Amino acid sequence: MKGFRLLLAWLALTVTPVVALAQDSALPDYSPVLPATKARFWPIDPNKGYVVRELKPSIFMITDGRYQSLFATSDRGVVLFDAPPSLARYILPAVTEVTKQPIVSIVYSHAHVDHIGGAGLIMKQNPQLEIVAEEGVARFLGGQKDPNRPVPTKVFKDHTTLNLGTSTAEIKVGYWHSAPGDLMVYFKEQKVLMAIDTMTAGQTVYMNYNLTENMDAYMKVFDQMLAYDFDVLVSGHRSNPATRDDVAVMKGFVTDVYETVKRVNAVDRKALVGQAIAKYGRDNGYPVARVVVDAVVADCEKEINSRWLDKISNIDVFAASQCLSALNYFTFDVGPR
Numbered sequence: 001m002k003g004f005r006l007l008l009a010w011l012a013l014t015v016t017p018v019v020a021l022a023q024d025s026a027l028p029d030y031s032p033v034l035p036a037t038k039a040r041f042w043p044i045d046p047n048k049g050y051v052v053r054e055l056k057p058s059i060f061m062i063t064d065g066r067y068q069s070l071f072a073t074s075d076r077g078v079v080l081f082d083a084p085p086s087l088a089r090y091i092l093p094a095v096t097e098v099t100k101q102p103i104v105s106i107v108y109s110h111a112h113v114d115h116i117g118g119a120g121l122i123m124k125q126n127p128q129l130e131i132v133a134e135e136g137v138a139r140f141l142g143g144q145k146d147p148n149r150p151v152p153t154k155v156f157k158d159h160t161t162l163n164l165g166t167s168t169a170e171i172k173v174g175y176w177h178s179a180p181g182d183l184m185v186y187f188k189e190q191k192v193l194m195a196i197d198t199m200t201a202g203q204t205v206y207m208n209y210n211l212t213e214n215m216d217a218y219m220k221v222f223d224q225m226l227a228y229d230f231d232v233l234v235s236g237h238r239s240n241p242a243t244r245d246d247v248a249v250m251k252g253f254v255t256d257v258y259e260t261v262k263r264v265n266a267v268d269r270k271a272l273v274g275q276a277i278a279k280y281g282r283d284n285g286y287p288v289a290r291v292v293v294d295a296v297v298a299d300c301e302k303e304i305n306s307r308w309l310d311k312i313s314n315i316d317v318f319a320a321s322q323c324l325s326a327l328n329y330f331t332f333d334v335g336p337r
Ligand SMILES: [Zn+2]
Pocket: 110, 112, 115, 177, 178, 197
C-alpha cells in the first residue's frame, strides 16, 4: 500500500502538465457536488484529519470526511459503533477529546471491512474490549480469521437492547446490504438512528445501491427507517449525518428508478434483437442479451439523470448501475406479471 502510494505520488510529480491535460479530457464528465449538499459538509481540519461532534446528548459522531463512526457515553464507559480503517487512528483521540471514559465495547454494524476493519487497532488499545455482533456476522467473521476484524465476544440473535445508563440503544438485524446481516440501531431517547450503507446524505450511494446483496430488503429499508421516530440518521459515508427528509428523498429516487426501469423494459425492442441476432448469430445468446440489457439501462439512466441531478448530488455517477440492479430485481425477484 505504502509502495503504491509512493508510486502514485511519483507519477503525479513526473507527469508533465500537457500530458495531464490530455488525460483529463479523456475522462468522462460527471456532475459536481451540489452547493446545497456541500453546505452541509462538516468542515475537517486537514492537520487533524477528523472531526467529532455531539449529535445529541451522549451520542457522538466522528468522521474523516469519507466514513462515519458513532459512539455513546454510558455508565460503564464508551460504547463504539463501527471502526472504519480510515478512521481507526482518530477514534481514541476523538473519544478523549469529549470524555474521560475509556472505550469498553464496540458494536459491529455489519461484517464489511471498510466499516469495522479498524476494530483490531481498538482492541490493541484495550485487549479487554467487548465486541458485540449479531449471530450471522459473528459466524461470518469466525470463518474469515481477520486480525483487523476480531471475532465478537458477545453475540445476540435477531435483536437486543443495550442499556447505556440514562438511555438505551434498540438494535435489530436487517439484510438490506450485507448477506450475513446489518444492524438498525435506534437511540430512542435521543431520536438518533444508525443504519449503515443505506444511503448518503444529499449524495448518491455507491454502485449497485451500495453493492446490496438483497435488493428486496434494500427496497423496503426506507419505510423501515421512516417508521422510527428519529431526526438524525448516521448512514456511514461522507462527512455529515442525514435527516428524515434525506431518507424520504432517497426513497423517492429508489422508487422512481424501479418504476422507470420497469417501464422502459416493456418497450418493444424486436428491431434491436433482430440486429443483434444478425450480427452475433442465433446460437450466440449472451451478446444478444447484453445489448438488450444495455439499451434498457441506457434509457433508464437518461430519464433518471434528467429528473434527479438537481436533487441528489452525483446521481449520474452510478445511475446506470442502480438501473441495472433494479432491472435484475424486477426480472428475477419480482418477475414480470
Ligand atoms: Zn458495507
